[in-house]
Amino acid sequence: MTIRAKHRKRYRLVPCALAPDGQIISPEEAVRGNLHWCPECKNALSLRLSKLQNPYFAHTNKIKCKLEHSSVVLAKHVLHLVLTRWMKGSGDPVEVQPFCEKRYELPREEIHQIKLNHGIRIHPKRTLHSHLSLLDQHGYPILHIEIRDKPRTRHIKHPSWLEVSAEEVLSNPYLLSSLNPHMNFSTSIPTQLNLFDFAPPYPSLSSHH
Ligand SMILES: [Zn+2]
Known part of the structure; x- marks a missing residue:
């Protein structure tokens, strides 16, 4: 199923990334200048800033990635990020x-x-x-x-x-x-x-x- 506009707005195209140490991180946790990869297709991501100066991830090159088109794949990575944060003790319980x-x-x-x-x-x-x-x-x-x-x-x-x-x-x-x-x-x-x-x-x- 395609991704509804409200979810797209909340999570952007790519809700989280693999950091150089292999950890899954949110755009807020990303370090500018580091390399980040898509957790689904493993291609390179860029850290960008919205008009309101909020950081977000986007695929560096235009590619077809399920993360941008499937609500199931988006939900999988959103949940992975939420569970990872919570396991580290920095998020709400699940x-x-x-x-x-x-x-x-x-x-x-x-x-x-x-x-x-x-x-x-x-x-x-x-x-x-x-x-x-x-x-x-x-x-x-x-x-x-x-x-x-x-x-x-x-x-x-x-x-x-x-x-x-x-x-x-x-x-x-x-x-x-x-x-x-x-x-x-x-x-x-x-x-x-x-x-x-x-x-x-x-x-x-x-x-x-
Ligand atoms: Zn991807």
């Missing part, structure tokens, strides 16, 4: 709301890593790709986030598979409401119970799309 249930704050102290476009084998013949996966210190999944324009017709039956709407993420990236009635994420459940029934370690099939 809450999860299972389908029609009460909200939980994500267990920040348990999250050690965020992986983008993470491949998860749920069956010997079936691999799912999450947009963002939150992993604990052992690399085990706490939450797999899938961003969608429309809900799945057949939901994934997995307790830590969180299906969210791109539109809702862009409107409020601090509250992740599940579209999936089978999701029953709870911070009171030990992380181990969120695992698949396979023996760890799970094959990591990460790839960049």
Whole structure:
């Protein structure tokens, strides 16, 4: 789905960038003179100033990048930035709301890593790709986030598979409401119970799309 004008205005074309140290940063955190790359297509970004002197990122060269055309891809990177900031202790908490249930704050102290476009084998013949996966210190999944324009017709039956709407993420990236009635994420459940029934370690099939 294309990106609505209000989201475009709020997040600009490119909401965040990869800094030279590989960290994901906002335009406000960018250092002028440093090189910055697009987190989606990995091409060079320029740091520019708006008429109101607010910094923003734009692709240096005109290229076709999904970040500028897909609300799902934009939401993925907005959420990545929000989660990264929060993990560093400098942003508002992110809450999860299972389908029609009460909200939980994500267990920040348990999250050690965020992986983008993470491949998860749920069956010997079936691999799912999450947009963002939150992993604990052992690399085990706490939450797999899938961003969608429309809900799945057949939901994934997995307790830590969180299906969210791109539109809702862009409107409020601090509250992740599940579209999936089978999701029953709870911070009171030990992380181990969120695992698949396979023996760890799970094959990591990460790839960049
Ligand atoms: Zn790009």
